[in-house]
Amino acid sequence: MPQIKAAVSHAHGDPLQIETLNLRAPLMGEVEVTLKACAICHSDIHFAEGAWGGKLPAVYGHEAAGHVTAIGEGTRGLTIGDPVVVTLIRACGTCATCGGGMPVLCSAPAAHDGPLTTLDGAPVEQAMNSGAFAEKVVVDQSQIVKLPADMDLVAASLLACGVITGVGAVVNAAGLRAGQDVVVIGAGGVGLNAIQGARIAGARRIIAVDMTDDKLAIARDFGATDGVLATDSKPWRAAKRAMGKGADVVVVTVGAIPAYDTAAQYLAPGGKIIMVGMPHSGATSSYQPVMIAASGQAMIGSKMGDVVIARDIPWLVGLYQQDRLKLDELVSRTWTLDQINDAIADTKSGAAKRNVIVFD
Numbered sequence: 001m002p003q004i005k006a007a008v009s010h011a012h013g014d015p016l017q018i019e020t021l022n023l024r025a026p027l028m029g030e031v032e033v034t035l036k037a038c039a040i041c042h043s044d045i046h047f048a049e050g051a052w053g054g055k056l057p058a059v060y061g062h063e064a065a066g067h068v069t070a071i072g073e074g075t076r077g078l079t080i081g082d083p084v085v086v087t088l089i090r091a092c093g094t095c096a097t098c099g100g101g102m103p104v105l106c107s108a109p110a111a112h113d114g115p116l117t118t119l120d121g122a123p124v125e126q127a128m129n130s131g132a133f134a135e136k137v138v139v140d141q142s143q144i145v146k147l148p149a150d151m152d153l154v155a156a157s158l159l160a161c162g163v164i165t166g167v168g169a170v171v172n173a174a175g176l177r178a179g180q181d182v183v184v185i186g187a188g189g190v191g192l193n194a195i196q197g198a199r200i201a202g203a204r205r206i207i208a209v210d211m212t213d214d215k216l217a218i219a220r221d222f223g224a225t226d227g228v229l230a231t232d233s234k235p236w237r238a239a240k241r242a243m244g245k246g247a248d249v250v251v252v253t254v255g256a257i258p259a260y261d262t263a264a265q266y267l268a269p270g271g272k273i274i275m276v277g278m279p280h281s282g283a284t285s286s287y288q289p290v291m292i293a294a295s296g297q298a299m300i301g302s303k304m305g306d307v308v309i310a311r312d313i314p315w316l317v318g319l320y321q322q323d324r325l326k327l328d329e330l331v332s333r334t335w336t337l338d339q340i341n342d343a344i345a346d347t348k349s350g351a352a353k354r355n356v357i358v359f360d
């Protein structure tokens with residue numbers, strides 16, 4: 001059985017430990033991918049800190065890219081050596097949600113037990129169906145998308161979560177039409193991608209809302225036409241002045257409850273709030289139902305940008321290769337797996353961009 005180096009969580013809130021684990025070979029419908037890159041997402045940090053529970057010990061990491069190095073029986077269209085993106089979206093393809101076009105919501109149970117064990121044979125949780133803070137992963141073939149041979153794999157890793165979540169929130173969940181106005185609350189890893197999704201979709205005004213001028217400046221690089229400081233007492237006033245009206249779409253990309261409590265303030269009649277940021281379990285937000293009802297507005301939850309990976313990831317790769325989607329600019333720094341706790345600390349410090357673990 002192959003042995004791999006992985007960053008393991010033994011207790012929520014503790015630093016990850018670099019350890020050697022067993023990774024079993026791919027079974028029916030599974031693929032082994034030797035990773036080149038895995039970006040660190042705030043979801044990894046929330047899980048590591050225990051915000052959403054989950055079994056321990058566990059390996060987090062779910063924004064990855066690498067090369068196929070082993071193929072289980074029953075897979076189709078893959079060859080050893082293919083470059084691929086690895087996502088957490090495992091979809092059976094045959095349930096009602098998959099058939100209805102929403103594979104991100106598939107809840108069919110896994111076909112097999114997880115592939116990770118300690119050297120003593122005790123199970124280790126493959127968190128988010130991926131466990132990609134590790135040299136290799138074994139995942140269901142539905143989770144991967146083949147890439148062009150010349151695609152940069154550090155850039156490609158970002159497509160697995162942050163980019164599809166942000167771009168998809170605007171393009172898929174909101175169904176933004178060209179010429180509409182968008183407010184994006186939070187200009188972090190997901191927010192910057194909602195901003196560039198709005199730019200790609202042809203938005204008229206794109207207003208970024210965040211806590212610091214530095215983040216608003218980065219937001220402008222990604223296509224925001226205006227920036228508003230969330231620290232203002234009523235930031236929606238400046239946003240509405242810039243748009244000349246309320247927003248057609250407000251995308252909440254942060255898990256902060258005040259962002260949810262105030263999102264409707266930015267909205268035009270008939271507008272939509274797209275709820276992407278994920279607060280801790282049990283946190284609640286309040287809003288005035290009468291305003292939403294009387295204004296014909298909508299609040300829509302969006303998981304992973306409602307992505308259909310086989311459709312959307314090749315589309316995004318094409319945009320990247322035409323210089324219409326920024327990926328390289330989303331990377332703040334690359335790190336080795338041994339440096340993962342420092343990389344996580346850097347992400348927690350509020351860095352807007354992605355830290356990426358790169359494997360040799």
Ligand SMILES: [Zn+2]
Nearest residue numbers: 041043161162
């Ligand atoms: Zn993520």
Ligand SMILES: [Zn+2]
Nearest residue numbers: 092095098106
């Ligand atoms: Zn399904």
